[in-house]
Amino acid sequence: MxxxxxxxxxxxxxxxxxxxxxxxxxxxxxxxxxxxxxxxxxxxxHASPRMVYVPDDPRLGKFRRRLWQLVRLSRGAGAGQREEDL
Structure with a gap:
């Protein structure tokens, strides 16, 4: 293409x-x-992506300043895949 x-x-x-x-x-x-x-x-x-907000959370550790207060795309679980396995 x-x-x-x-x-x-x-x-x-x-x-x-x-x-x-x-x-x-x-x-x-x-x-x-x-x-x-x-x-x-x-x-x-198919996977089921969704928009998620990443709050300012100390659990982000060293990635906190890079990721906090952003809207991100979470890919979600696909067929035969559990959300907690991601």
Whole structure:
């Protein structure tokens, strides 16, 4: 798919393909949120991501300053997987 979106001069360049793919992913970071409704309609097993708020909590330890007060995407459990196993 990436090759089709690029000029033929650079279409086969792996670095250019990776940069374009990263740009597409970065432009829609919460794309995973749109997959479950489609997968459910098609009866395809899928994870159930959800938006979660990370509060300022001392239990975050050394990651506290990096993660606190952010909204994050939690991937949730997939088919046959328990939430506590994640």
């Amino acid at each position: 990436t090759e089709n979106a690029l000029p033929t001069v650079v279409a086969k360049d792996a670095l250019v393909q990776d940069l374009v793919a990263d740009g597409v992913s970065a432009s829609y970071p919460y794309a995973a949120m749109s997959i479950p409704p489609f997968a459910t309609a098609l009866h395809v097993p």
